Amino acid sequence: MTSATSGHRGAPLSGRYVVLIGIVLVALNLRIAVAAVSPILDLVRLDVALDDAQAGLLGTVPVIMFALFGSLAPLLARRFAIEPVLVVAMLVSAGGEIARSQASGAVEFLAWSAVALAGMGIGNVLLPPLVKRYFPDRIGLVTAVYSTALAVSTMVPPLLAVPVARQMGWRVSLGVWAVVGVAAALPWVGVMVQSAVARRRMRGILAAATQLRQGEAPTPARPGPAPLAGAPVVPTGAVWRSPLAWGMTLMFSMNSLNAYTMFAWLPQILVDAGISEAGAGRWLAVFSLLGIPTSFVVPLLATRMRNPLAIVIVFEACLVAGYLGLMLSPASGTAAWTLLAGLGLGTFPLALALMNLRTRSAAGAVQLSGFSQGVGYAIAGVGPVLVGVLHAATGGWTAPFVLLFVSLAVLLGGAVVACRPVMLEDTWEPRTAASDPAVASVGSTGDPR
Template sequence: MTAFVTRRPWRGRWIALAGIVLVGLNLRIAVAAVSPILGQVRADVALSDPLVGVLGTIPVASFAVFGSLAPLLARRFGLEVTLIAAMVLSAGGEIVRSATSTPTGFLGWTVIALAGMGMGNVLLPPLVKKYFPDRIGAVTATYSMAMAVSTTLPALLAVPVAARIGWRLTLGAWSVIGLLAVVPWAVVLATSASNRAERAGPARRSPSGTRTAAQGAPGQVWRSPLAWSLAVMFAMNSLNAYVMFAWLPRILTDAGLSADAGGRWLAVFAILGLPCSFIVPPLAVRMRNPRALLYVFAACFVVGYLGLMLSPAHGTAVWMVFVGLGPGAFPLALTLLNLRTRTAAGAVALSGFVQGVGYAISGVGPVLVGVLFAATGTWTGAFVFLLGTVVALVVGGTAACRPGILEDTWGPAS
């Protein structure tokens, strides 16, 4: 545990916890806030169908590219400074995006907003490792819940709020969360600077400062089998989630359900992530090898997909509960980012690699499913493909759950 935590056990940890929760609340807002009011946006900004398709690919592309850059920036400037910059970037992108009147401007500022969120994705796990090494499960559950809320809250509020104040103010207002997320981390840095000499002395850098915990990751993370296993697990889970968000309403309406029903079941799919986010991290921390949790979530995917493939219009509620519980492997993967590293430097390196590779792969999923459906005219081939990704999820996850430490497997520095 860092000296910051030891010397100021409540003040420092409560401020850091508030910062972690606020960042978690901000990490999906820019994505989830657009789709409920996309019709109004298109009417004003003139987004064509191809550009809407581009808009749908921006989140995973930004998360992959800018998430991969986050470890480099964190080693140069520190975890906290990089996170503050990421939150300012996301808030600024949201504000300017809401004011733009051109398609290219809207897409460009969406990239900026999601760049900040992509970096935030990667930086949160090592911050948990740094400030809460003794509460990894509880704090990971807390910010996972915050991320789940940030996915569902815009879907509930965007339409009625936009009806009152317009879509531009509605989109811009979400930037407040990103700006609020800056405040606790600015306090942490200010407190660190004012007490650095007293607490650390000349031979040690501030534990909540800008350099020590994030610098010096000495290994080559891409050489670690553990890192690749966790990347496969993360990628396959994310791929399945993005496919469901993209195609589930269409799958259900093609089976004879109404468009409203398809939208409601998609909301159920999203909401079921909340209990998983709360329960899974504390359980994983208590298990030497949490593969049993992985197998439960994989089985949920299999049962749900088979039901939707063979009888989507009958027993839909049962199939959707199973499919909705399948992405519980996501908070498990976030927890493993810290359980399989020894230091905050290792956590930021592993987080950047796993999320960069994972989001890059997962972004291909919705496209492949669309191609399979267009080629066959049915959803059977798509579900066979998804069942294959569940097998990959189990293989990668089984290896990632096996006890091991990144720093023991990532090879020497280049």
């Protein structure tokens, strides 16, 4: 990638602030339904009578819904356009959170949790193509901003859940987060109701941004336009036939598998090594916190590199070192092993950036994001279960870590393919107009008309 995609120079942002705010708010909403529950699960179980099996299922529902509705998101975007689908998804997530907070039984609680997570699963997939459509000249910067917001949405709810639950009850502690979902929908409603004049002016802004991305001199655009809602996404090829798509899927799924496994089992690994439960919880918080700096830095670096495989290699080395320490000496050097493992998951924001850097159009980004996240989350959900089975069967952590080392090898293999400077539209079949840069440049502005 050239510096034109780095995100530091581009068309004016004046017509895109509402869109940027919308992207950030959506990102802040995408992990709340998961992160807000676990710290107060004991309080919830007192009222809704979740048994152990149902509580375990609650930990699996997010991955299932992310996989299922992530796979459906491209079909919905093709039929109705990205922006209205996103509005509905955010409102559905908010409605599910409110209804869940009022549940009186375990089945009802699980069902409404699934509804909330369904909306978030759609949002997961639609964020990368929105960046592609509205910020083709600032992919690195905007991806950095929204992936950092994702990390914040994972970290903040657990910090507030317990104090709010103690003061106002667990129902308020869960239901209050619906405000974020409603807020996330509002900017996109504004995008969709802009006037025809604003649409024409936004075309100029986005055309200039696309020209900069392609290394051309931009045509001056008038300042101050309103955002432009795009037309329905038109599919341009069979994404599952693309080696790039499969490489991205392996990279994304193995990263998520390692992340979900560490969130589920790191405290137990440390407790088994003699560390207190409170201490293990603090190390998990440190592990989570490291997602914030990597989320901001990695996309910016990736846009400056023709092939960002070196980033993956560095993070893989961190994970290998961290896992070896946790396997061989978890109670000695815990800080180093936790820091290394937490930093190693920086391949997640890289995967998000590549969904745009390896596509020419918003349509391509929708297809790549939907395929890699839909299939990826389905694979990732198996990781914590397999680790638990291996631990129960062997009574130790060596076999589970061997499984994780194998997953890292698969991740690296997928990254070798995904990081190559090849565009999705050149690798899927049938080859269509989207493979033509002249046509794709129109598609990337979100205005095929």
